[in-house]
Amino acid sequence: MIDVTGLRCRYGDFEAVRGIDLEVRKGELFALLGTNGAGKTTVMEALEGLRAPSDGRVRVLGVDPRQDRATIRRRTGIVLQHSGFPPDLTVLEMVRLWRRDTPADALERLDLAHRRDVRIKQLSGGERRRLDLLLATLNRPELLFLDEPTTGLDPESRQRTWEVVRGLLAEGTTVVLTTHYLEEAETLAHRLAILHEGVVRVSGALVDVLAAQPARISFDLPDRLDIRALPILAGDVVHDPSGRVDIRTRELQDDLDLLLTWARRDNLRLTRLRAHHASLEDVFHAARGAA
Ligand SMILES: Nc1ncnc2c1ncn2[C@@H]1O[C@H](COP(=O)(O)OP(=O)(O)OP(=O)(O)O)[C@@H](O)[C@H]1O
Numbered sequence: 001m002i003d004v005t006g007l008r009c010r011y012g013d014f015e016a017v018r019g020i021d022l023e024v025r026k027g028e029l030f031a032l033l034g035t036n037g038a039g040k041t042t043v044m045e046a047l048e049g050l051r052a053p054s055d056g057r058v059r060v061l062g063v064d065p066r067q068d069r070a071t072i073r074r075r076t077g078i079v080l081q082h083s084g085f086p087p088d089l090t091v092l093e094m095v096r097l098w099r100r101d102t103p104a105d106a107l108e109r110l111d112l113a114h115r116r117d118v119r120i121k122q123l124s125g126g127e128r129r130r131l132d133l134l135l136a137t138l139n140r141p142e143l144l145f146l147d148e149p150t151t152g153l154d155p156e157s158r159q160r161t162w163e164v165v166r167g168l169l170a171e172g173t174t175v176v177l178t179t180h181y182l183e184e185a186e187t188l189a190h191r192l193a194i195l196h197e198g199v200v201r202v203s204g205a206l207v208d209v210l211a212a213q214p215a216r217i218s219f220d221l222p223d224r225l226d227i228r229a230l231p232i233l234a235g236d237v238v239h240d241p242s243g244r245v246d247i248r249t250r251e252l253q254d255d256l257d258l259l260l261t262w263a264r265r266d267n268l269r270l271t272r273l274r275a276h277h278a279s280l281e282d283v284f285h286a287a288r289g290a291a
Contacts, residue, residue, distance in 0.1 A: 001026050001143055001174045002047060007056035009042045016042045018198035019056070024191075029165070029175040031185040033280075034195035035288060040178045041081065043195070044147050047176065048078055061143060077141035079132045079149050087121035091131060094120060099138045109167075110134040111160060126157040133164060137173075144168065146177045150184060162187060182280040192280075194287040201287040206280075213278030213286060215252035217259065219270035221245050231262045244272075252277065 002024035009017040017039045024030040032040050045051035046058055049065030049072050058065060065072045085094060091112055095102050107113040110130040115123065123131065133149060146165070150158040158181070165175060165188060179185055185192060186206065193203040202209055214235065220243050221227060227239045235249025249255045256275050263270050 001061060002030075002176070003057075003059040004043075004047070005057045007043065007046060007058060008054045009039070009046060009051060010054040015054075016198055017046070017053075020193075020195070020198075020200045022193060022200070022203075024174060024176055026174055027169070027172055028190040029169055029177060029188050031189035031192040032176060032178045032195065033182070033185055033192060033284065037197075038195040039198045040195055041147060044145055044176070044178060048072070048076070048145055075142045077136035077139070077144045079129075079136045079144075079146045081147045081151070083128070083132050085120045085128070085131070088119055090117050090119055091123070092116040094131065095134065095138070098135050102138065106134060106138060110164060126153045129153060130157070130161070133161065137164075137168060140171075140173075142172075142174060144173050144175045146175060146179075148178055148180065150179065150181060158184070182284055186280040194284060196288055202283060209283055210278050210280065213282050214248040214250050215275070215277045216282070217247040217249065217252070217256055217273075217275045219245055219259075219273040222268045222270070225268070229266075231258045233258055 002022060004020065004022040007017055007020050007022075008015060020043065022043075032043060034040050042051065046053050047060055047065060049060070049069055052066055060072060061075055063071050089097070091107070095107065107116055110133060112127065112130055112134060115127060120128070120131070129149060129152070133146075136144060150161050153161065162184070165177075169175060177185070177188065189206050191203075191205050192209065193200045195201065217235070221239065227237070227245070230237060230245075233247060233249065233255045234251040235247040235255050238246045240246070247255060252275060259270070262268075
């Protein structure tokens with residue numbers, strides 16, 4: 001659906017995107033992640049045909065999005081970070097402006113049916129984001145760009161948006177998502193790229209990206225116990241002055257087994273014990289730190 005090679009984008013003397021490659025496959029949700037200023041919006045704009053690259057090749061649905069705007073407009077939907085709607089139109093008027101024969105269930109799907117006669121200026125921030133999503137998906141695009149679609153939403157509205165996105169994926173829509181909520185990417189993404197300072201630091205399938213990072217075990221060291229009393233583990237052990245022990249390991253099951261066997265044998269309670277595979281947050285921090 002998208003094929004990008006060697007993409008570079010400049011703002012005057014400043015190179016915001018410094019030679020990136022991306023591939024987005026049909027039917028997947030691809031998450032473009034990164035710190036503030038990493039270049040996500042710039043890349044999205046290049047994919048949407050709104051920004052001319054300074055170098056590199058961008059193909060979206062097989063065409064150059066700058067050259068073939070008609071194809072891109074017809075077959076894609078876009079939810080921008082900031083949208084400008086006429087404030088005095090009602091929700092229904094706005095939707096009808098987009099598509100005269102709006103399906104009856106469209107407003108319901110985004111939980112806006114009860115707000116159909118409310119003026120846009122009177123909507124809450126969350127309702128406006130849902131209206132954004134509704135308009136972007138009214139014409140059933142093959143490819144949907146979502147630029148931080150849940151920023152500012154409360155947890156319930158965010159969940160509702162995720163359900164809508166899952167529904168679109170189930171219908172075969174391909175989605176490119178930027179978000180600062182790593183939990184959102186971890187919940188929805190099939191594949192992802194993490195940008196930092198204009199370059200891709202990490203990319204691949206979510207499961208592979210997570211599996212490449214060590215898992216973690218942490219617990220409070222029982223009172224008066226010396227850290228050297230711990231059994232020998234495959235992972236690296238860090239012990240901070242508060243008494244918290246943090247282990248990073250590629251052998252989660254074996255190390256956990258050794259620890260629990262040791263604790264049981266010595267009748268120790270490991271309070272606040274946690275053991276988990278790497279989260280996207282761990283990957284993100286590692287990507288920022290990587291040279
Ligand atoms: N119009 C502009 N003129 C000059 N520099 C710009 C312009 N737009 C963006 N930049 C710079 O380009 C870099 C990338 O910006 P971009 O908005 O693409 O990042 P982002 O990853 O989307 O950030 P955020 O997460 O904060 O939205 C930043 O350093 C930003 O300051």
